[in-house]
Amino acid sequence: MKPTVQTLLDRADLGLGLLTPPDALAPGALETPVVWAHSSDLPDPTPFLDAGHVLLTTGTQFGDATADDGATADGASDDGAFADGYVRRLREAGVAALGFGTEVIRAGTPDTLVAACTAQGLPLFEVPYRVPFIAIARTVADLLAEDAYARQAWALAAQRAISLAALRPDGLSATLAELSRRLGTWVGLIDTTGSVDREAPLGGLGQPALGEVVGEARSMLRRGQRASRTLLAAESTEAPQRLTLQTLGGGGALRGVLAIGDSPELDQAGREVVTAVIALAGLALEQNRDLDRARGHLRSGLLRSILAGDTALAERVAAEMWGELPHAPVRVMVTDAPLAHVDRLTELLELRVEERNGRLFFGRDDEQFVLVVEQHDAGLADELASEFELPVGVSDPVAGDGGGSSGGAGGGGGATGGIALAHEQAMRALERARETGAGVSYFEEISRQGVLAFLARTDARAVALATLAPLTEHDATTGTTLVTTTRTWLEHGGQFDATAQALGVHRHTVRSRIALAERLLGRDLSGFHARADLWAALLAVG
Template sequence: MQPTVQSLLDHPALALGLLTPSAQLPEGALAARVAWAHSSDLADPTPFLDAGHVLLTTGTQFGDDAEAGFAAAYVGRLRETGVAALGFGTEVIREGTPESLVEACAAQGLPLFEVPYRVPFIAIARTVADLIAEDAFARQAWALNAQRAISLAALRPDGLSATLAELSHRLGAWVGLIDATGSLDREAPADGLGQPLLGEVVGEARSMLRRGQRASRTLVAGESTASPQRMTLQTLGGGGALRGVLAIGDSPELDQAGREVVTSVIALAGLALEQNRDLDRARGHLRSGLLRGILAGDLTLAERVATEMWGPLPSAPMRIAVTDAPLTAVDRLTELLELRVEERGGRLFFGRDDEQFVLVLEEADSGLADEIAAEFELPVGLSDPVGTGGIALAHEQALRAVERARESGSGVVHFDEISRQGVLAFLARTDARAVALATLAPLTEHDAESGTALLTTTRTWLEHGGQFDATAQALGVHRHTVRSRIALAERLLGRDLSGFHARADLWAALLAVD
């Protein structure tokens, strides 16, 4: 136990007497930890003192020629330095302790004790040193015992959970592991941290994971509540491939020895998660092989292997979802999908196909596409529902849909959104924009130079099936005006717009530039 002012006062061999009434001292003053004991009779010894020191003096500086107010200023300097207590050795220079010093210590809340003549200052310093050494040895022994127990816990069947439970027991604090997807994976004790504190911890862990860099954070959770808690968060895994975040509640055991124990747990947890990562990679290769069989229509082998590994494949009607697999998100996305597979008893299948993830979903799980798009800010394409014989077609639909989703960067595009717009609209969105701009250039340039509305008129005319009266009514002009504008557009474009082929080509160009 580290020495305190009270433990020195209680030490029978020192026979120290407290001169400042405890009732007049600040709360916790006698419980303050003592870092060292130093003796000095200087009028200002503070340059040689640090916070937590006990100063011992024989009172030479308190001679008869001391100025009025010297004691108050002397004590004030000690208080500003953070001195834990002042000891006055009597009958060496003078008898008793100066009354002015007693009054100044009582007024400023500095514990003052009297040291009998028979007790040398070196005995007090040695006692402080011995107690500090005993405390250091006890903390080292505690750390060794804790590390031994944690190492044994790591050898149990669920070594990671056992390790966290043992750490929680040793620290007397809540311990939680947030996985790479930003979800609370396990905790000890169970339900040991309620809301809103848990939500704040998980939110900060997700922020650390998104940065993708090794880091540690200190968070005061629940500051707006009646019982805020100081939490320590530490990432697990290497930069760019974080495996999770270890969160630890506040504990009096988190001194240097406690931090060493936590460091060993971080190493063990990181090793366990890396081993899981290697296993995940092997399972990922298996999934990719089975996926190729599923997309090729060979469900027999895939059904058998998937049932043994994860559970039965999704049942019809099902959808295919396709999303990109950027290197920065592969591991986190894989862990999220593995969790969702476990939650659904296998009725969800996924695998990597080159630079994409392909998901086979039951109709009820279509919302998973939205979850992926929101969590990872990725484009996702979702097919129409199909039976077991339509998987290849659904995959093709999802590929077309994810191409459309990439145009906006992220989000979910359902294939039926594309099919409702028609084939021509789809064709116009491929690589036709440059050609379309060149096709329409005569109209756009004429409008810019002459202030006409040929492009708008032509678009409206096509929208109304080439009907001049309907177009005139929509534009609010005379039908002869529409006729003259279309005639001019034909001359500028160098094509006859009376035929279906020419109109369809021009409409595709308009769609492409849109």
């Protein structure tokens, strides 16, 4: 620990006597760390001083105590105004304390200086004649050297302990736990999905501070650049806690954010230890990334095997790697896999697999991620859509061929055909999600609209707009509602009475509008073909 003013006062060999009443000093004033001791008799020595310095003086600037007029040869007046200004300048420079050497120029410390130091709260001590200033400076230097050696020894011991922790089975968790113990504060790792992946001690940072840390970490990850941040986060009703956040990994490929609570150990030596941990954590996460890629290739191969109808190998490998495959009935989800989201999406899905003990399977298929989930787990689609702003297509639940299976998704061949069909459904639903801009599209919603609704895709929209143009232009010019009337009429099977009741108009009004629509369109709507074609056009434009 660095020497303080109190440390110097406690040294019997120096014999320093405090002249400022302790109750006149600010709390902790005597515990101010001393970074050096400097002697000067200049009227204004502050250009040569830094914060934390102890200034030693023999008082030449205060004049000769035996002079009648109280003035020195250079005109510096030994009065209260000079002493007040002198002390004020020292306070503004951050001087830790002032030491006055007696019996050299003056027989004692000037009363005006004692009064000024008392009024402005600057620690003032008297240095006896027998103690040379060099002894005080040497003492400070020796104590600083001892502190530097102790901090370096602490840093070496901490780095050694952290390196050994990194060799344990879960090296990353052990490393963070050891760092937390050495710093005596909370340490957390926020992964690329913006979730707290590891923390030590567990639950060591409460709300709302933890929420603020996670929010800031997510912001740093979204920017995708290496950065560090200092955050003042309020924990419950207590005073805000100072936390430091540092990204892990290279720019454009961030692997997470390391968050560290406030600690008195975070001096230069402490920061060196943190730097070592950042390097170890980054290395561990990069190694995990390589493993994730290998697992990703394995998953992709197993996915192709499942879709091709060969699930025996997939069931065996999945059981050893992650756990049982999802139990039937299952749904298949398909979402796009843009390069910017692949790593984060993979990590999120791996976390969800671990939470479900394997009963969620996913793999990458070209430019998409394909998920096989249990029927009740369909809500995962909403999480993917909202977290990554991606379109997601979801199939109907399938139990498999021949009545399904009570086992995994493969079910010994029972569900293979069902999963292949569900994959096709999910692909069609994904296409619809892309077209409509909806986050999640369910195949069952498309199938309820019928085949015409499925055929009325984006590539038919231009034709549909041209088909309906006579009606839409007439409505825009005259203020009629031919498009609405025609749609309602077709929805009610061409029944004029039912349409009139739905629109709240007379049936003759409906007849008149439909007749006008026929003239504008140039087609007879009494036949099925014409009605079906018009209905498809209405579906295509939405």
